[in-house]
Amino acid sequence: MSLLEVRAVAKRFGGLQAVSDLTFGMADGEVLGLIGPNGAGKTTVFNLLSGFLAADAGEILFRGRSLRGLRPHQICHLGLTRTFQIVRPFPHLSVLENVKVGALARTASARDAAARARRVLEEIGLLAKAEVPAGELTLAERKRLELARALATEPVLLLLDEVMAGLTAAETERIVELVRAINRRGVAVLLIEHVMRAVMSLSERIIVLNYGERIAEGPPAVIANDPRVIEAYLGEEYVGAAQG
Amino acid sequence: MRWALSLALLVLVILPNFLGSYLLTVFIFIFFYAYLGQAWNLLGGYGGQISLGHAAFVGVGAYTSTYLSMTYKLSPWIGMFIGGAAAALLGGVIGYLGFRFGLRGFYFILLTVAFAEICRLIVSHLEPLGGALGLFITFTGNPWQFQFSDNRSYYYIALGMMLASVAIVGAVERSRMGAYLVAIREDEDASEALGVNAFATKLAAIVLSAFLTGMGGTFYANYLFSLQPNTAFGIPLSVEIILRPIVGGSGTLVGPILGSFILSPLAEVSRAYFARGGLSGVHLIIYGSLLIAVVLFFPRGAYPYLRGLLRRLPRRGAP
Numbered sequence: 001m002s003l004l005e006v007r008a009v010a011k012r013f014g015g016l017q018a019v020s021d022l023t024f025g026m027a028d029g030e031v032l033g034l035i036g037p038n039g040a041g042k043t044t045v046f047n048l049l050s051g052f053l054a055a056d057a058g059e060i061l062f063r064g065r066s067l068r069g070l071r072p073h074q075i076c077h078l079g080l081t082r083t084f085q086i087v088r089p090f091p092h093l094s095v096l097e098n099v100k101v102g103a104l105a106r107t108a109s110a111r112d113a114a115a116r117a118r119r120v121l122e123e124i125g126l127l128a129k130a131e132v133p134a135g136e137l138t139l140a141e142r143k144r145l146e147l148a149r150a151l152a153t154e155p156v157l158l159l160l161d162e163v164m165a166g167l168t169a170a171e172t173e174r175i176v177e178l179v180r181a182i183n184r185r186g187v188a189v190l191l192i193e194h195v196m197r198a199v200m201s202l203s204e205r206i207i208v209l210n211y212g213e214r215i216a217e218g219p220p221a222v223i224a225n226d227p228r229v230i231e232a233y234l235g236e237e238y239v240g241a242a243q244g
Numbered sequence: 245m246r247w248a249l250s251l252a253l254l255v256l257v258i259l260p261n262f263l264g265s266y267l268l269t270v271f272i273f274i275f276f277y278a279y280l281g282q283a284w285n286l287l288g289g290y291g292g293q294i295s296l297g298h299a300a301f302v303g304v305g306a307y308t309s310t311y312l313s314m315t316y317k318l319s320p321w322i323g324m325f326i327g328g329a330a331a332a333l334l335g336g337v338i339g340y341l342g343f344r345f346g347l348r349g350f351y352f353i354l355l356t357v358a359f360a361e362i363c364r365l366i367v368s369h370l371e372p373l374g375g376a377l378g379l380f381i382t383f384t385g386n387p388w389q390f391q392f393s394d395n396r397s398y399y400y401i402a403l404g405m406m407l408a409s410v411a412i413v414g415a416v417e418r419s420r421m422g423a424y425l426v427a428i429r430e431d432e433d434a435s436e437a438l439g440v441n442a443f444a445t446k447l448a449a450i451v452l453s454a455f456l457t458g459m460g461g462t463f464y465a466n467y468l469f470s471l472q473p474n475t476a477f478g479i480p481l482s483v484e485i486i487l488r489p490i491v492g493g494s495g496t497l498v499g500p501i502l503g504s505f506i507l508s509p510l511a512e513v514s515r516a517y518f519a520r521g522g523l524s525g526v527h528l529i530i531y532g533s534l535l536i537a538v539v540l541f542f543p544r545g546a547y548p549y550l551r552g553l554l555r556r557l558p559r560r561g562a563p
Contacts (some may be wrong), residue, residue, distance in 0.1 A: 046544070050437060076439035090430035101427040104420045105439030113420070153439050 002239040004080075005027045009058030011044055011212075018044040019212045022058070026157070031179075031189045032214045033203030033220070037198075037232060042192045043085055045149075046159050048189075049059060051075040051084040063156070076105055079156035083149075083163060085192070089143040091135030095126055095145055098134050100157055102152030116151055123176060124148040140171040147178065158187045172198055200224065208232070249419025256403055260396040268395050275402035276463060281488035281500030282409035284296070284458035287449045287488065289459075289494030290413075290422060292429025294349075297356030299336070299362045299481035300456040301331035305461025306476050307367060310379050313389065322389035324462040331458020332451045339450035341516050348432075356478065361397040364477035377473035381465065390466040398467055405463065406501065409456060414497050416452070425449055426495065452501050457485075487531075491538050510534065 004026040006239045011019040026032050032040050049055040049060060051072040060067045061082055070078075081102075099117035100110070101164050120143050121127040129137065134145060143163050150158055159230050160179065164172045174210050176198050183202075193199040199206065200220040208216040208223060210232045216223055223229055260268060280302065286402045288294050308322030308330045318326075342355045359400060382543045385393045392398060417423045428433035432442050465471050492503025514527035519563075542549045 030419055052433070052437075071441070072433075072436040073439045073441045076437060081439075084434065088431045090427055090434070092430060093426060097423070097426075101423055101435060101436045101440065108420050110418055110420060110423060113423075149438055192367035198516055 001166055002026060002061060003030070004190075005059075006045075007048075007059045007061070009045075009048060009055045010233045011041075011048060011053060011056055017212050019048065019055075019209075022209075022212070022214060024207055024214065024217070025161075028156075028188065029188050030205070031183050031191065032200040033191045033193060033206040035199060035206060036208065036209035039211075040162045040209040042209055043161060044212075045209070046082050046161055046190075046192065047073075049078065052233065064097045068132065075157075077239045077244050078154055079154070080156075080159070081155040081166060082159035083161050085165070087139075087146045087159040089134035089142055089145055089149075090139070091133065093134055094131050095134055095137070095148075096130040096195045098145055099148050102149040104213075105153040105182065120148050120152045123181070124151070125174070136191050139217060140156060140167050143167065143171075143175065144178070147175070151182065157189045157190065158182065159192075161222040162194060164193060164198050167195075174203060253321070253407075258398050265395060268399055270508060270512050271288065272395070272398050272402045272467070272505045274469075275399075275406040276460065277484060277488055277508060278400065278501045278504035279405045279409045279461050280457060280485045281492075281504060282406070282413050282459065283453050284415050284485050285424075285494055285496075285500050286416060286456075286491040287446075287453040288483065289496070289499065290429065291425040291449045292495075293342075293446055294357040294485065294486075295338075295453075296353050296479070296482050297358070297360035298453075298457055298485045299477050299479070300356075300360035301335060301457035302461040302464055302481060302485075303360075303363055303367065303471075303473070303476035304331045304334055305462070305481055306465040306471050307373055308458075309462040310381060310465045310471055312372060314381070319388050320462050320466055321388070324390075324459050327462050328370070328455040328459040331461065332455035334363070334448045335454025336447065338454075339447045343446045343450075355481075360482060361478070364473045367477065374471070376473060378470060378476075380471075381467075381469045381540040382468060387479050390462065398463075399465065405460065408502070410497055412452075413458065417497060421445060421448060426442055429495070437474065444505030470509075487535060489545070491535070491546060493547030493549075496545070496547050498543050498547045502550075503545070506546060507531075507534075517555050 002025045006022055006024050009019060009022045009220055022045065035044065036042055044053065048055050050068050051067065061085065062078055065078065067075055076230045088100070096114065099120055100113045103113035103116040107116065116129065121130055124147060126141065126144055128146055129141060133177055135143060146164055164175050165177065172195055175212050177191060178203055191199060192203060205218065206220055206223045207214055215232060218228045256549050263271065263309060271536060284295065305327030309320045312318040312323040313320050338356060338359050342352050367373050368493055372378040373430035375384055383391055385391055423525065424435065424440045427440055428442050436442055488503035489500040491507055492501065493499030496529065511527055511531060514530040
C-alpha cells in the first residue's frame with residue numbers, strides 16, 4: 001500500500017483551473033519533488049493535501065484513508081504536516097513555545113512537549129535561540145523554525161513549501177542536509193522548491209506541474225532533459241547541469 | 245518572588261482591619277473587576293477572541309441565581325453555580341455560531357455585542373424578572389442567602405474569587421489548552437496545520453470564561469442588592485470588564501489584577517474629585533483618555549512593559 005495516493009484531483013478558483021485531473025502516488029520514506037513555474041498550482045496541491053482547501057473532484061488517500069472532509073488539524077494528527085511558503089511563526093512566542101505547539105500534537109503534557117521540542121530544536125540547530133521571540137529571528141532561522149515546528153508533530157509525510165526560498169547558498173545547503181537527515185529517519189518528504197540544485201539532489205522523483213496539469217514525471221536526470229519541461233520552465237542551462 | 249507574593253497576600257488578608265468603609269468598597273471593586281477581567285482574559289487575552297459582550301454572562305448569572313433565590317429560596321451559593329452554567333450555555337451558543345462560521349476580529353466582537361443586547365432586551369420585557377425595573381433583593385443579613393451585614397465578608401469573598409480565577413486561568417495557561425489558545429491568537433491557520441483544533445479550543449475557552457463570569461454575576465447581584473437589565477447586560481459593564489486586562493496586559497496572569505489596581509482607584513479619585521466640582525461624568529473622559537494613552541504607549545499593557553523594565557535594570561548596572 002502506498003503512503004499517499006492522489007487520484008484525479010481538481011480544484012478551480014472562479015475562472016482559473018488551479019489543479020486539473022492530477023494523479024500521483026508516494027511510497028513510504030520517499031522524497032518527491034514538485035516543481036513548476038509560478039502559478040502552476042503547487043501550493044494549491046499542498047492546500048488540498050493538508051485540508052486547507054477542499055477538492056472539487058477526485059480523491060486523496062493517506063495511508064489508505066480518504067482525507068475528504070477532514071480539517072487540517074485532523075490530517076496533522078494522521079501524520080501529514082505541511083509548512084507554509086510564507087513562514088508563519090507565532091511572533092510573540094519564544095522559539096521553544098512555537099515548537100512546543102507542534103509537539104503537543106503527540107502528547108497532552110506540557111512538560112513532555114517542552115522536552116520533545118528541545119530535542120527537535122537541537123536537531124535543527126536552533127536550541128541556542130530557544131528563548132528568543134520568534135518575531136526576532138532572521139529569515140533563515142524562521143525557515144528552520146517552520147521546519148522544526150512541523151517536525152515536532154512527528155509526521156510520516158512532511159510537505160515542505162519552499163523552505164529554501166530566499167536563503168544564501170550556505171543556508172540552503174544546511175537545510176538540504178537537514179531534510180536528508182529527516183528523510184533518513186523514515187519520514188517521507190514532498191518538496192515544493194524553486195532552488196533547482198536542492199530539489200535535484202534531494203528528490204528521488206520529480207513531478208512537473210504547469211497550468212495545474214502534470215506535464216512530466218520521473219527521476220531528476222530525466223526531468224532535466226525532458227524537452228517539455230525545459231520549454232515550460234527550466235531553461236537550457238539546466239540540461240548541462242543535470243547531465244554533468 | 246514567592247515570598248513577595250506571600251507577603252502581598254498577607255497584607256491583603258489583614259488589610260480590612262485598617263480600612264474605612266469607603267476604601268473597603270474600593271478594594272472590593274478592585275478584586276471583583278480583576279476577577280471578571282481574568283475570566284475575560286482567558287478568551288480575549290490568551291485566545292485573542294475579543295468579546296465586548298461579557299456583561300451578558302454577568303447578567304445571566306446574576307438573574308439566574310437571584311430569581312432562584314427569590315422564587316424558590318435557593319441559596320445563591322448554589323445558584324451561583326447554576327448561574328455560571330446558564331452563562332456557560334449562552335457562551336457555548338455564541339461560540340458555536342461565531343467559531344463555526346469562522347467569525348474573526350470585528351465580526352466576532354459584533355456578535356458578542358449583539359447577543360448582550362438581545363439578552364438585555366429580552367430581560368427588559370420579562371415580567372417574572374422584573375422587566376425594565378429589575379429585581380430588588382431584600383436585605384436579611386443571612387449569610388446562607390449571600391448577605392452580610394459586615395462589608396469585610398464581601399471583601400474576603402471578592403479576594404477569594406480573584407485568587408481562584410488566577411489559579412484556574414494559571415492552570416489553563418500551563419496546560420495544552422493554554423498553549424493552543426495562544427497559538428490560535430498568534431496565527432490560527434498555522435496552529436491548525438500543527439494539529440490544533442481551533443474550533444474546539446476556542447469553544448472550550450468561551451464556555452469556561454462565560455462560566456466564571458456568570459458566577460461573578462451572583463456576587464454582583466448580592467453586593468449591589470439590585471439588578472437592572474440596562475446595567476447588568478449593558479455595554480458599559482462589558483467595557484469595564486475588558487479595560488482592566490487591556491490596561492494591565494492581556495494574555496498575562498498579572499494583567500487583569502494590575503489593570504484593576506490602576507483603573508479602579510483612578511476611577512474613584514476622578515469620580516470623587518469631579519463630582520465635588522459638579523462635573524459628574526468627567527471621570528469617564530479621564531478613563532477614555534487613559535485607555536487611549538495605554539493603547540498608544542503600551543500596546544501590550546502595563547505588565548509586559550514593567551517586566552521589560554525590570555529585566556533591563558540589572559543589565560544596566562553591570563559593567
